[in-house]
Amino acid sequence: MTSWFWNPEEWRLRALWRILLQVAVMFVIVALPVVGITEATTRLFKSGWIHCSPQVFDKVMDIIVGILMSGLVLLSLFVHVHGTAHGVESLSGMDFRISGQRRWGDY
Numbered sequence: 001m002t003s004w005f006w007n008p009e010e011w012r013l014r015a016l017w018r019i020l021l022q023v024a025v026m027f028v029i030v031a032l033p034v035v036g037i038t039e040a041t042t043r044l045f046k047s048g049w050i051h052c053s054p055q056v057f058d059k060v061m062d063i064i065v066g067i068l069m070s071g072l073v074l075l076s077l078f079v080h081v082h083g084t085a086h087g088v089e090s091l092s093g094m095d096f097r098i099s100g101q102r103r104w105g106d107y
Contacts, residue, residue, distance in 0.1 A: 022080045029079065030072040034065055 007014050013021070038061060044050050045057050052060075 025079055026076040029076040030069060033072065034069055038065060
């Protein structure tokens with residue numbers, strides 16, 4: 001009987017479980033820090049520790065959160081590729097190998 005969770009031929013989790021794991025990793029690495037930072041800075045703004053107009057605060061927070069989220073999404077993908085997948089081709093299912101050359105994930 002084949003395993004629903006593990007692929008013994010490729011020696012890794014099946015694709016569905018890798019995707020669900022990536023969603024969980026992305027939630028922990030991206031969503032939790034962003035929510036924490038935005039809530040903390042909003043409380044500081046409302047309590048008077050940050051002195052600026054609400055429009056400036058919103059623009060600055062949009063920029064900070066956008067940059068932070070982009071970096072954290074890339075970090076979560078890096079963690080996924082090097083932690084659960086077998087190289088870059090595992091993300092898309094495409095084969096990025098050129099015949100006669102090493103795979104991208106080989107070092």
